Amino acid sequence: MRTLFKGGTVVSGGGVRRGDLLVENEKVAALGRNLKAEADRVIDVSGCYLFPGFVDAHTHFDLEVAGTVTADGFASGSRAALRGGTTTVIDFACPDKGESLHSGLERWRKKADGQTFCDYGFHMTIDDWNEAIRGELPDMFAQGISSFKMYMTYPAMMLGDRDLYWALKELRQLGGICGVHCENAGVIDGMIAERRAAGELVPASHALTRPPYLEAEAVGRLLRIAQAAECPVIIVHLTNGDALEEVRRARKRGQTVYVETCPQYLLLDESLYFNPDASAAARYICAPPLRNQAEQETLWKALRRGEIQTISTDHCSFTLEQKAVGLDDFTRIPGGLPGVETRGELVWSYGVSRRKITIAQMCRLLSENPAKLYGLYPRKGLLRPGSDADIVVYNPGDSHVIRAEDCLSAAGYSPYEGFLTEGCIQQVWLRGRLAVENGNVLTHSPQGKYMARGKTALS
Ligand code: DUC
Ligand code: ZN
Numbered sequence: 001m002r003t004l005f006k007g008g009t010v011v012s013g014g015g016v017r018r019g020d021l022l023v024e025n026e027k028v029a030a031l032g033r034n035l036k037a038e039a040d041r042v043i044d045v046s047g048c049y050l051f052p053g054f055v056d057a058h059t060h061f062d063l064e065v066a067g068t069v070t071a072d073g074f075a076s077g078s079r080a081a082l083r084g085g086t087t088t089v090i091d092f093a094c095p096d097k098g099e100s101l102h103s104g105l106e107r108w109r110k111k112a113d114g115q116t117f118c119d120y121g122f123h124m125t126i127d128d129w130n131e132a133i134r135g136e137l138p139d140m141f142a143q144g145i146s147s148f149k150m151y152m153t154y155p156a157m158m159l160g161d162r163d164l165y166w167a168l169k170e171l172r173q174l175g176g177i178c179g180v181h182c183e184n185a186g187v188i189d190g191m192i193a194e195r196r197a198a199g200e201l202v203p204a205s206h207a208l209t210r211p212p213y214l215e216a217e218a219v220g221r222l223l224r225i226a227q228a229a230e231c232p233v234i235i236v237h238l239t240n241g242d243a244l245e246e247v248r249r250a251r252k253r254g255q256t257v258y259v260e261t262c263p264q265y266l267l268l269d270e271s272l273y274f275n276p277d278a279s280a281a282a283r284y285i286c287a288p289p290l291r292n293q294a295e296q297e298t299l300w301k302a303l304r305r306g307e308i309q310t311i312s313t314d315h316c317s318f319t320l321e322q323k324a325v326g327l328d329d330f331t332r333i334p335g336g337l338p339g340v341e342t343r344g345e346l347v348w349s350y351g352v353s354r355r356k357i358t359i360a361q362m363c364r365l366l367s368e369n370p371a372k373l374y375g376l377y378p379r380k381g382l383l384r385p386g387s388d389a390d391i392v393v394y395n396p397g398d399s400h401v402i403r404a405e406d407c408l409s410a411a412g413y414s415p416y417e418g419f420l421t422e423g424c425i426q427q428v429w430l431r432g433r434l435a436v437e438n439g440n441v442l443t444h445s446p447q448g449k450y451m452a453r454g455k456t457a458l459s
Pocket of ligand 2: 316
């Protein structure tokens with residue numbers, strides 16, 4: 001099957017170029033101006049931008065958090081992803097403390113295989129450090145897991161400084177890359193205890209007990225640990241300028257540091273936690289929490305300057321009923337926001353359209369850089385002969401209002417309710433097949449393939 005996309009503008013991390021694109025079966029076959037190719041079908045994409053399918057390198061589908069399980073499993077989560085132009089997700093396999101990495105991976109493969117509508121891979125969470133886990137790492141690479149995750153907070157998952165150091169040293173030897181959740185666990189625990197003693201358990205206390213400087217402290221400490229281990233690291237979901245300062249310092253010292261942020265830290269602010277209606281405030285609980293508007297501008301500037309490499313979503317969805325268990329005790333509210341469905345249109349509408357970033361930067365942040373960083377490039381992350389024909393057809397002339405009732409996520413609400421988009425995702429193609437058209441997912445069975453990934457290729 002040969003499909004010719006005529007009259008569009010093809011986007012890459014290097015820029016935009018008017019031209020046609022020929023797809024043969026699952027792959028891009030040719031690119032060029034006025035391509036004269038025989039094709040079984042011709043798609044008129046004049047006026048539209050063709051992006052390489054977006055990669056969301058930070059999703060949590062089918063994850064147990066605070067005694068409940070995320071509303072989205074791999075089926076609903078990946079349908080929502082596809083609808084939002086995300087053709088590949090990298091989710092987090094998360095073994096319990098004491099469980100082997102192999103057993104955790106097997107559990108996550110069972111959750112995802114045969115259920116997932118877009119392509120997918122896994123990062124492996126290291127929530128314990130011992131000889132057995134060290135011994136399992138080489139085989140993780142053999143199974144296509146080249147990236148890992150560690151937590152400096154959450155008692156069920158966190159590692160202390162010594163174990164972070166040893167794990168990073170080992171990953172350096174193996175050529176792995178690790179994302180780290182940076183927040184200072186001890187002081188946060190102390191602040192929570194103080195709020196509890198004062199009977200201040202409303203959702204606003206969530207933001208007050210996780211201030212930006214405690215994230216920055218953990219980022220700074222992690223980067224010194226990474227310096228000792230001589231290992232590159234990724235700061236996931238970075239939210240603020242003080243944390244970014246720590247990254248700048250480490251880079252000045254010569255360290256390799258990658259940074260991810262998320263749409264919620266660019267577009268939503270902490271005033272949402274101070275809504276006197278606790279059920280309205282609870283829907284925004286996530287960690288790290290939302291910050292103020294000045295921090296949003298700091299992040300946009302850092303994106304424009306190339307100091308942040310990826311925008312992923314940290315999609316971790318709960319229904320309002322699930323969030324409601326903690327209305328009188330914020331520590332019981334399961335943390336996380338839905339977002340996998342709206343990232344592309346939001347970044348275009350509030351980033352590109354408002355001239356905060358360019359179209360090419362959007363392509364780097366959503367497609368090219370995550371594909372390179374997580375070992376999927378050049379199969380994913382660009383449109384050139386030989387790449388997978390994962391294509392987002394973006395129509396800049398259209399627009400719509402984000403409404404939860406139109407969304408596919410099982411969360412049942414959207415943090416971006418009422419946001420107006422500029423432009424719309426008109427079509428999404430997954431490996432040469434039309435998967436989404438005008439907001440409708442056309443594939444009725446899960447077609448997603450497991451992506452065994454190689455080592456990082458982002459410099
Ligand atoms: N933060 C959240 O809010 N949810 C999932 C995991 C995380 O780090
Ligand atoms: Zn996360």
